[in-house]
Amino acid sequence: MSEITPKQQFVSLISNAKKILLLSHENPDADAIGSLLGLLIVLRRLKKEAIAICPDDLPSNLQFLPFASMLKKDLENQDLVINIDCGNVALDKLGYKMEDHTLKIVVKTLQGSLKKENLSVFLTAEDYDVVIVLDAPDLERISYFYQEHPELFYRSVVVNIDHHPTNTYFGKVNLVDLTATSTSEILIGLIEALEKEEKLIDKAVAHCLLAGIIGDTGSFQNSNTTPKSLTCAAQLLAAGADQQQIVQNLFKTKSLSTLRLWGRVLQQIQEDRQLRFVLGRANKTDFQESNAKEEEISGVIDELLRSLPDYDLVILLSEKEKGVAGSLRAINPTVDCLEIAKTFGGGGHRGAAGFLVKEGSIEEVAQQVVAKVREYQAKRLGLNLVPNSTPPVISSEKPTS
Amino acid sequence: MSEITPKQQFVSLISNAKKILLLSHENPDADAIGSLLGLLIVLRRLKKEAIAICPDDLPSNLQFLPFASMLKKDLENQDLVINIDCGNVALDKLGYKMEDHTLKIVVKTLQGSLKKENLSVFLTAEDYDVVIVLDAPDLERISYFYQEHPELFYRSVVVNIDHHPTNTYFGKVNLVDLTATSTSEILIGLIEALEKEEKLIDKAVAHCLLAGIIGDTGSFQNSNTTPKSLTCAAQLLAAGADQQQIVQNLFKTKSLSTLRLWGRVLQQIQEDRQLRFVLGRANKTDFQESNAKEEEISGVIDELLRSLPDYDLVILLSEKEKGVAGSLRAINPTVDCLEIAKTFGGGGHRGAAGFLVKEGSIEEVAQQVVAKVREYQAKRLGLNLVPNSTPPVISSEKPTS
Numbered sequence: 152m153s154e155i156t157p158k159q160q161f162v163s164l165i166s167n168a169k170k171i172l173l174l175s176h177e178n179p180d181a182d183a184i185g186s187l188l189g190l191l192i193v194l195r196r197l198k199k200e201a202i203a204i205c206p207d208d209l210p211s212n213l214q215f216l217p218f219a220s221m222l223k224k225d226l227e228n229q230d231l232v233i234n235i236d237c238g239n240v241a242l243d244k245l246g247y248k249m250e251d252h253t254l255k256i257v258v259k260t261l262q263g264s265l266k267k268e269n270l271s272v273f274l275t276a277e278d279y280d281v282v283i284v285l286d287a288p289d290l291e292r293i294s295y296f297y298q299e300h301p302e303l304f305y306r307s308v309v310v311n312i313d314h315h316p317t318n319t320y321f322g323k324v325n326l327v328d329l330t331a332t333s334t335s336e337i338l339i340g341l342i343e344a345l346e347k348e349e350k351l352i353d354k355a356v357a358h359c360l361l362a363g364i365i366g367d368t369g370s371f372q373n374s375n376t377t378p379k380s381l382t383c384a385a386q387l388l389a390a391g392a393d394q395q396q397i398v399q400n401l402f403k404t405k406s407l408s409t410l411r412l413w414g415r416v417l418q419q420i421q422e423d424r425q426l427r428f429v430l431g432r433a434n435k436t437d438f439q440e441s442n443a444k445e446e447e448i449s450g451v452i453d454e455l456l457r458s459l460p461d462y463d464l465v466i467l468l469s470e471k472e473k474g475v476a477g478s479l480r481a482i483n484p485t486v487d488c489l490e491i492a493k494t495f496g497g498g499g500h501r502g503a504a505g506f507l508v509k510e511g512s513i514e515e516v517a518q519q520v521v522a523k524v525r526e527y528q529a530k531r532l533g534l535n536l537v538p539n540s541t542p543p544v545i546s547s548e549k550p551t552s
Numbered sequence: 553m554s555e556i557t558p559k560q561q562f563v564s565l566i567s568n569a570k571k572i573l574l575l576s577h578e579n580p581d582a583d584a585i586g587s588l589l590g591l592l593i594v595l596r597r598l599k600k601e602a603i604a605i606c607p608d609d610l611p612s613n614l615q616f617l618p619f620a621s622m623l624k625k626d627l628e629n630q631d632l633v634i635n636i637d638c639g640n641v642a643l644d645k646l647g648y649k650m651e652d653h654t655l656k657i658v659v660k661t662l663q664g665s666l667k668k669e670n671l672s673v674f675l676t677a678e679d680y681d682v683v684i685v686l687d688a689p690d691l692e693r694i695s696y697f698y699q700e701h702p703e704l705f706y707r708s709v710v711v712n713i714d715h716h717p718t719n720t721y722f723g724k725v726n727l728v729d730l731t732a733t734s735t736s737e738i739l740i741g742l743i744e745a746l747e748k749e750e751k752l753i754d755k756a757v758a759h760c761l762l763a764g765i766i767g768d769t770g771s772f773q774n775s776n777t778t779p780k781s782l783t784c785a786a787q788l789l790a791a792g793a794d795q796q797q798i799v800q801n802l803f804k805t806k807s808l809s810t811l812r813l814w815g816r817v818l819q820q821i822q823e824d825r826q827l828r829f830v831l832g833r834a835n836k837t838d839f840q841e842s843n844a845k846e847e848e849i850s851g852v853i854d855e856l857l858r859s860l861p862d863y864d865l866v867i868l869l870s871e872k873e874k875g876v877a878g879s880l881r882a883i884n885p886t887v888d889c890l891e892i893a894k895t896f897g898g899g900g901h902r903g904a905a906g907f908l909v910k911e912g913s914i915e916e917v918a919q920q921v922v923a924k925v926r927e928y929q930a931k932r933l934g935l936n937l938v939p940n941s942t943p944p945v946i947s948s949e950k951p952t953s
Contacts, residue, residue, distance in 0.1 A: 381786035385779040417815025
């Protein structure tokens with residue numbers, strides 16, 4: 152007799168479950184929210200008591216998704232439990248009354264006294280038959296929700312649906328497909344397996360899942376794009392997903408302050424042609440004059456600066472509240488940004504890395520970073536830098552044509 | 553007996569043809585070049601004497617396509633034909649000799665003289681069995697090639713493969729599919745119809761055709777994206793197309809001068825919040841200081857300025873050699889850019905229009921355009937503008953938060 156597959160386990164679990172809890176990770180992206188909402192709509196359609204929790208605020212660019220308002224940040228209707236460690240104290244009786252919206256509980260003792268330290272108070276969630284964790288490589292990514300409700304993960308069957316290579320297989324049932332572009336893509340097959348007569352992937356579900364696929368593939372521009380992700384997208388588009396609304400919200404929405412800030416960065420780009428790198432920067436004045444928040448700087452490096460084919464890498468420095476933040480991106484894939492970022496206490500990957508220098512002005516950090524990158528590039532390209540020369544200066548002049 | 557379909561006609565024509573000429577339109581885009589090269593590779597594989605002509609320079613961002621160097625700008629090995637209208641002149645004999653690489657032809661007369669005006673000289677192309685025109689709505693789009701070789705289009709069977717709604721069905725065989733995103737998409741089915749044992753859509757062909765689809769759908773972000781285009785893309789990706797190289801070349805390649813120019817435009821964006829429009833501008837100094845060519849301005853409106861959700865339309869003015877060029881884009885789809893552009897002698901569509909004002913400084917044109925847009929928007933939004941007020945000034949100040 153052949154063994155039951157995880158997919159069959161999933162179908163059987165859902166069929167038998169009455170109460171289902173859906174969870175995704177902190178800092179949610181389009182795939183986290185898309186998969187959460189897509190599956191929530193399906194389970195509600197199957198008459199399950201399902202709720203979906205995202206342990207973070209819903210980003211404004213994802214609020215367009217259908218039924219986004221059904222997402223909760225935490226469980227509702229939790230029970231309050233008060234445990235009193237009585238030790239040797241002999242109890243007499245317990246009484247309570249309501250007084251002006253105040254519940255007053257009195258514990259009378261026969262002998263000895265209870266102390267405040269003997270009391271422990273916590274909230275307890277109702278039980279769920281199944282807890283489905285979406286798009287999270289491990290339970291820590293569910294953030295405070297996991298810390299506050301650990302009991303839920305012991306008392307329920309945990310289903311882990313994910314596509315990240317770092318997934319720790321923390322579930323009782325693990326539907327982890329590392330070849331999938333996104334958790335939303337994995338859900339298509341799982342939802343179809345739940346179908347009986349009625350099609351479950353309707354317009355709303357298709358819209359949510361397509362948002363997940365488009366988000367995680369960068370609108371089919373990232374290197375993870377597969378033939379399967381494109382056929383899945385075709386299926387969802389045919390089922391009624393509004394691809395224009397998704398693209399508009401995920402990629403084509405910028406504020407005037409963002410564009411003004413990016414303008415200031417672009418206009419001041421400095422380059423080192425010989426050592427093949429460029430440096431962009433945004434100081435406090437740039438943020439203030441463009442009326443932009445700190446996080447508005449982030450897109451300019453991937454959307455624009457990284458598109459310079461004649462350079463090997465790009466650095467972006469920005470003066471933030473906590474210090475000078477640096478981002479590094481490899482344009483030439485043989486450059487190792489992580490090696491450079493580590494020098495400044497940072498982390499990341501070869502292709503994209505970052506760091507935060509808490510001390511020093513942006514000018515000082517720029518000099519240090521430029522010196523380090525020059526050294527790195529000179530070695531890589533086999534060029535000689537004059538030792539002990541004056542501090543490196545790179546050009547922001549109009550290039551001579 | 554059922555009638556033969558255009559596709560069957562196409563297959564039969566190609567099977568019987570020995571010499572095939574492929575053509576596409578001037579100002580070629582990824583679909584023009586992708587379809588041209590894709591079909592060229594297939595026909596060569598089928599041992600046809602096929603040549604492909606693009607009546608324009610190959611844009612630098614398309615030179616990455618396989619076999620791009622096989623494209624010609626005009627026919628080679630053309631015959632020179634000299635017609636002499638002799639009228640009443642009686643001819644004696646014709647002689648010729650070669651002298652130092654000069655062919656000297658002498659026409660002796662018995663009575664009367666020939667005049668220079670009686671001479672007409674032209675080049676004549678060798679005959680082709682089939683001329684296939686790709687991605688061109690009409691023959692005028694083939695530009696000088698059609699004007700210089702009209703005889704080719706009478707002597708050969710013309711096949712018209714296109715997806716533009718304005719197609720004039722100029723071919724003997726018309727394979728026009730208005731539901732296709734691109735000519736490259738149409739070619740997939742046609743090439744498959746040519747297959748016998750061997751698969752014809754190999755890695756190189758798939759790469760060319762995918763470039764066409766990605767180009768014409770804006771990497772599946774345009775509203776013309778269909779489920780079919782996504783499944784076609786999946787098929788081509790599975791056949792070995794290098795989607796990363798395509799995306800990199802079509803969308804992620806910018807020069808430093810372009811980014812610096814865009815920076816200058818973005819930093820100076822002006823807005824009219826009440827009337828919900830923004831104005832960007834680039835004057836001669838901006839082009840000079842950023843060392844950018846005139847055409848480098850074009851992407852900033854579609855890639856960035858159009859992404860402002862809080863405005864209804866965006867205007868970009870740039871000071872060029874021939875005058876002040878204006879581009880208009882609707883952010884709110886109910887805005888009619890064409891109506892505004894027409895006031896300045898321009899053209900286009902509702903969503904995207906442009907004009908060129910040959911007289912006047914960019915400041916003067918800006919004032920006129922802003923006045924016109926204010927009037928248009930005030931009417932649309934039902935707001936009152938104070939008549940005969942001072943010339944409209946719009947704000948480029950840091951917005952008050």
